[in-house]
Amino acid sequence: MKTPPSTDDAFLEALRSILSDTGLVLGDEAMSPYCVDWRGEFGAPALAVTRPKSVDQVSAVVRLCAERGIAIVPQGGNTSLAGGAVPIAGRAQIVLSLSRMNAIRSIDPVGMTMTVEAGAVLETVQEAAREHELLFPVSFAAQGSSQIGGIVSTNAGGINVLRYGMTRQRMLGLEAVLADGSVVAGLRHLHKDNAGYDWKQLLIGAEGTLGIVTAASLRLSPRPKHRVTAFLAVPDPASALALLEHATAELGDAISAFELISPSALALVRQHFGLRPPMEMQSWAVLVEAASSLSGLRDAMEAALGSALEAGDASDGVIAETETQAAALWALREHVTEAELKSGRSVKHDVSVPINRIPNFIRDASYALHKAFDGLQVVVFGHVGDGNVHFNVLAGAAEAKAAINRVVHDVVAGYQGSISAEHGIGSYRVAELAHYKQPAQLELMRTLKRALDPQGILNPGKILDAP
Template identity: 45%
Template sequence: MNELLSALAAAVGAPHVLTDPESMAPHLTDWRGRYTGTALAVVKPAGTAEVAAVVRACAAADVAMVPQGGNTGLCGGATPLPDGQTVVINLSRMSRIRAVDPANNALIAEAGCTLAAVQQEAASVDRLFPLSLASEGSCEIGGNLSTNAGGVHVLRYGNMRELVLGVEVVLPDGRVWDGLRALRKDNTGYDLKQLFIGAEGTLGIVTAAALKLFPRMRSRATAWVAIADPAAAVTLLARLRNAGGDRVTAFEIVGRPALDLVLKHLPGARSPLADPGAWAVLVELMDASADAPLGEMLEQALAEAMDEGLVLDAAVASSLAQAETLWALRENVSEAQRLEGVSIKHDISVPLSRIPEFLERADAALLTVWPDARIVAFGHIGDGNLHYNLSKPNAQENTHFIARTEEVNRLVHDVVDQLGGSISAEHGLGQLKRVEVRRYKSEVELELMRAIKECIDPRGLMNPGKVL
């Protein structure tokens, strides 16, 4: 242990090797407070060469490693196990933007850059980096890649996997693969970068990425729309996309219980409509042209849908401030749930056309067993991704309910599987779902995943206890 700590200190400087419990504590518990582990040390390298030196030192000592960024993950993927036999490698000091190329619509960011910093850098050259998450002020690019982050603009721009041109990775033996090629076309064999995107640090440590940029959006129209049910939401989305095409940038659904929690816990929050109804969608259209008549387009589409009974009521933002107020209602659902207490969370996806069927079948299955369960459903319905969370309003009853998480998960995930969906749409597997996923992936698929892990990390040193 002393030899390892000396080697780590030599690699990054003694002040950046944390070993006392107080300084390590923030790095040992996940954002939700669900998982707490222990570690031999928390190491904070400042560059790729230092990461490589740390990995070589750990590999020589046969000590496993847990890569970590902003520690905002929701499945315990960046939290060490309780055995205390790993070194946490936190990349937050690696926060440089290495290059910006507006003509190529690309920039290269180190893994410790916050998402907000990348967005700001893109804006400084009149470009857009479209990934948008509620945690963008603290989540980091390395973690976004490792979990293949989604967010509210997947409908138009895709997941993180679609926003990456190249990556730089430190492999489990300390070698560095420089795949930072900012190319749209490179047909020279396997697309290796995709192995590391979504791998949650189990194959190597992403230290930098070449990211796609897009034209900056200059026109925006935002509306909060009351609808009768999720089926109306699916129909409305089709209508809007027929009218506006890719200008439909975000389409989020919020069930009434989710809105009620935000109104309860977000200071100053008010319902945008006199009668919020059982369901609402938050719609946003954006365009690179400053003169695009998005407001008129959205208002006309909503008026026609209202005449047909598809839309019950709508509030269209007349200013940026009003749009941000509407977005606050959506973006604070998770925080409101956290303040309300523990809940059983699901991050699922099914084909968009089957969202109403999922909600109908999952609600029925759960309420048959737990008639008083509170179902908080919200999320990125535009790309088929729902956050489907369950709790009991009474704290004492909720404790007993949470104890039956495995049974609840089985009911929900079985419905997802029957509809051709996924039990993890954008949060990853981490510690939370690595056992559960075995029920829903074929043995062939699991065998292929294990073979890739064995090939790249035969000693199992990278983020043990996660994904597989």
């Protein structure tokens, strides 16, 4: 008489019947890339990695897991900086990778919209828009591997928020699978729709805890015909804000990016990648880019730089003459995160404060850290034009992470800021969110979670404590 299969075996066979062997990854070695985040800081084992090819397969997998009380961790490109897309310990769970659902379903060049599946890589989406002289403006360093579903689920920001807004502002409609396996089809291409609750906004930024995004309708923009990029040395963050005023006066809403980079960040990029600024400098730097379909953009940038130099808000600067030179300037900014990783353990803070308080925040947070700890190195960079500062701390002792977070986040709270500007809460900031969020706001979030996911099977332990 044959021994009856174990519960796990029966569950895996049921998954195989839904997905076939090509859609199911088993074995610790094969599953490892899906179960640990790219920095190697978060993760736990999973029963299986599922790779559905269609929304019907996603629905069937979710229904099966709901019947058995098995948790589901939705995953895109696994580029999260907050541990938001990998399993947590202590829970029977699977990883649901959307990477095989990567089709671009349609593009409307006239209405400037595009419908894509959740597994479509951001860079691929950008290239598809470019073929029609259009732009999907969400852009950041990991765009070659991050996927649309993850971008929607984290409400990703990036370098162009100043002009084009967060991912939320680019979403016209969603298709999603809820915790009971039901499919909510809302892939509309409407710019105006006031017919009832805008339910998609609940899923945008929810990190897969309220539903699994399987496709999205995107709002595109015209591709600017002219682009100009400049790199400037500035004495300090306060001067960077003064430079922003000069740039805004000359360029207006043509400014698409305005990035601040600390001397320590530039030093790490030079140390680990051999990349150097275009001029000799030991100061803070600003990288500013403007784009427009109108002529005269370079003249306006030159006028802005001239005003800043004359006022002493910048000590030197260059304007890229070619796309290659512009890419080289951006490489200085885009390699900061990888340079930090090569330097050892870092405690990352993705915060936002009112733009006019950024210099004070950097000063106060740096002072508080150096007063409380010895041997720390602060690395600052970020999207100063929209108030988002990546205030990271190189620290050797892992046990100091919680204390460092509390020092920095206390300063953020003092400036009425946010402890997460664009990376999300994930596993990394759950305790911090519970500490700083108002009790009424936390209870509202829990009410939504209970209503949409009563079993707590969708991405448990992310944003809120696991039930």
